[in-house]
Structure formats: structure tokens, C-alpha cells
Amino acid sequence: MKDLLLAIDIGGTQFRLALISDREMVARVRRATEREGGASWMIRQIIDEGRRLLTEASAPVKACGIGFGGPVDFHNQRIVRSHHVSGWEDVALPDVLREAFGIPCIVDNDANAAALGEFHYGAGQGATHMVYYTVSTGIGGGIVLDGRLYRGKRGRAGEVGHTPIFADSDVICSCGNKGCLEAYCSGLSIARRAREALKEANRLSAAENVTTARDVFSAAGSDPLMKRIVDDTAKYLGASIGGLHNLLDLDVVVIGGGVSQAGEWFIEAVERSARSFMLDPDEHGPQIVASSLGDDSVLWGAARLTQELRRE
Ligand SMILES: [Zn+2]
Incomplete structure (x- = not known):
């Protein structure tokens, strides 16, 4: 037993x-x-x-x-x-x-x-250096270096959602700062960017129908404007991942949360963007994969x- x-x-x-x-x-x-x-x-x-x-x-x-x-x-x-x-x-x-x-x-x-779960039992198995992103209502993360969770001085490390991706942005994040990754790529932010783009295009009733990121992803197949919102999301997430890889030299990046369930094509788009920001992308890594344990x-x-x- x-x-x-x-x-x-x-x-x-x-x-x-x-x-x-x-x-x-x-x-x-x-x-x-x-x-x-x-x-x-x-x-x-x-x-x-x-x-x-x-x-x-x-x-x-x-x-x-x-x-x-x-x-x-x-x-x-x-x-x-x-x-x-x-x-x-x-x-x-x-x-x-x-x-x-x-x-x-x-x-x-x-x-x-x-992050610990994915590292030991999920998509991060076999890695030594891993960063985990959870992209859902907000964006959180965890960093595993040399096989151990990196917590930092006060145990607050791993806030990948609150690294700025636009230094001159006016978009206020849930944390109070401006231009954070979360303010562009969380589920709530994806829906907000989609509504803004639709309003700007004078498509007011379409804007009213967008309440979640899921609405945006499902419209992206047939609506070029929504496709652009999704492509930009992949680009920004990739920029964040590419930058973190340049900083930490990772084996694997695991993406969890509801947005990671959009499909393999979305993870591939994030990976293409990430590689374009890496100093030394090669065929060995880092791998960018969706979480395998989900909830x-x-x-x-x-x-x-x-x-x-x-x-x-
Ligand atoms: Zn923030």
C-alpha cells in the first residue's frame, strides 16, 4: 500500500x-x-x-x-x-x-x-530548465531552473504576465502598471482588444457579441480582423517567451490555461514568433508546448x- x-x-x-x-x-x-x-x-x-x-x-x-x-x-x-x-x-x-x-x-x-506539476508529471518531464505560462483570465507563471522552482527573494518570482511588452503603452494592467503582457494577452485582454478593433471598424453589433477570448478564437477562422487579433496575441506571447529564453536559456516552455487550448496551430504561431526573438534558436529547443495536465x-x-x- x-x-x-x-x-x-x-x-x-x-x-x-x-x-x-x-x-x-x-x-x-x-x-x-x-x-x-x-x-x-x-x-x-x-x-x-x-x-x-x-x-x-x-x-x-x-x-x-x-x-x-x-x-x-x-x-x-x-x-x-x-x-x-x-x-x-x-x-x-x-x-x-x-x-x-x-x-x-x-x-x-x-x-x-x-509549474511543478507540469515539470514533474506533465509536458515539462525530462527538462531541467522550464518556464510555465498560464494564459487564462489573467497570465501567471512559474520558473524551474536546474530542476528547482525559482521563487526569488520574497517568493514572488515568475510573474511573466507583468513584464512590460510595450514601454510607451497607455493600456492599464490589472496590476496597475501599463503595457504588461497580461494587458494584451490574457483572456480578458484578448476580448477587449477584439471589441476595440471591431468598434474602430464600425462593426458595433459584432463588438457587442465578443465577451470572451473563445469568441475571438472561434471567429478567427472566417473573420480577418479577428484573425489579426489572434496573430498579434501569438506575436506578443512569442516576444515574451523569446526574451525569457534569451535571459534563462531554457529546455522547454509550457503554456497552460484556457487560451492554450485554442489548438496546436496557435501554439505553433506562438513558437514561430518566439523563435524570431531568440538569439540562438536551434532544432533542439527550447520546445514550446501546450500543458498536458490541463486543470x-x-x-x-x-x-x-x-x-x-x-x-x-
Ligand atoms: Zn501587470
Whole structure:
């Protein structure tokens, strides 16, 4: 009987728990977030569901890893805040869950967890130096160098979405700065750029029908203006990836999040752009690939995170 790990993925709209054994997910639970309940409601639900999984587990559960959708003070093991749900400010979640579950717990932000998941179990397997991009509502990321997650001085490294791609831009990003990658290439930003382009072309009713990046990608096959928005998205993402490769000399770049599911043709367009910005593109790399774990990358990475407990 193999020991089990409890993995928890806490997002803005849902949270998920899973029991993971070696390379297998043996049980899982998914619940929608009730935002009005705030953090205290979520923590109660997580404890209830976690206890139920621990009781039903077929083998001892050794530790718990958590990927949290918001900034985390990794060194002090505290949630900084959530951008979606109130009450998460300065919460020592691993202490709370250790008390409730009786096992050691560890937390990192969900993009770092997803990077670890892809590196050890997904599209980054076999790499040594990897950067993970998650392109969905916003853009997050995680950096693995020499096989280890690079967290930086305060545990805040990996914010690939908040590197500027236009220094003289007037477009304000969710972080308050102007010209960030996220302000052009997140799902919300792709939809916004499409609406702006349609309005400029006097296609007002078409503009009203664009609410998500998915609308833009599905129209790109038949609408040259939407095709241009998608092409520009690939160009900007590629510029960011090419620049990061010049900085870090990577084996592989993994792209996750909803936008990565647009199709292989989109990943190929990002790759073409990235190579055009690289100082030394060659046939060996870096490979630019879509995430292979999808939504599960955070759970796998959260389980993997528990290995860092043993060094304490
Ligand atoms: Zn930003």
C-alpha cells in the first residue's frame, strides 16, 4: 500500500481536493466557491471535504500540499490575499489545516504549483530548465531552473504576465502598471482588444457579441480582423517567451490555461514568433508546448510541493 498525499487547489470560482498516490489520482472532489461566504466559509468546506477524504483513504495520508489562486508569502507560509474572495488577507492556511488534518501542510501560489506539476508529471518531464505560462483570465507563471522552482527573494518570482511588452503603452494592467503582457494577452485582454478593433471598424453589433477570448478564437477562422487579433496575441506571447529564453536559456516552455487550448496551430504561431526573438534558436529547443495536465496541473504540483516539507 503506497502512502497518499492530499492535494488542494484553491481558485477564485472553485476549489478542488485530491488524494494522490505516486502517479495516480485516487480520489477527487470539486466544489464551487460561494464568494459571499468569504475565506472562512471556504476554509470550513475545505476542512470538511479534506477530513472526509482522509477518513475514506485506503492508505496513510502523509502530507498536504496547497496551490492557492493569489499571492502567497512562501517563506512565511501565509496567504497574502485573494483577488476574488474576501477574508484571505494574511491567513496562515498551512497552520490551520495542520491543526485540522493532523498532517504537515505546505502552500504556494497556484501558478508555481502548476509549474511543478507540469515539470514533474506533465509536458515539462525530462527538462531541467522550464518556464510555465498560464494564459487564462489573467497570465501567471512559474520558473524551474536546474530542476528547482525559482521563487526569488520574497517568493514572488515568475510573474511573466507583468513584464512590460510595450514601454510607451497607455493600456492599464490589472496590476496597475501599463503595457504588461497580461494587458494584451490574457483572456480578458484578448476580448477587449477584439471589441476595440471591431468598434474602430464600425462593426458595433459584432463588438457587442465578443465577451470572451473563445469568441475571438472561434471567429478567427472566417473573420480577418479577428484573425489579426489572434496573430498579434501569438506575436506578443512569442516576444515574451523569446526574451525569457534569451535571459534563462531554457529546455522547454509550457503554456497552460484556457487560451492554450485554442489548438496546436496557435501554439505553433506562438513558437514561430518566439523563435524570431531568440538569439540562438536551434532544432533542439527550447520546445514550446501546450500543458498536458490541463486543470490538474495545480493538484499534481501541490502534491509535489510536499517534498519541500522534508527539507525543513
Ligand atoms: Zn501587470
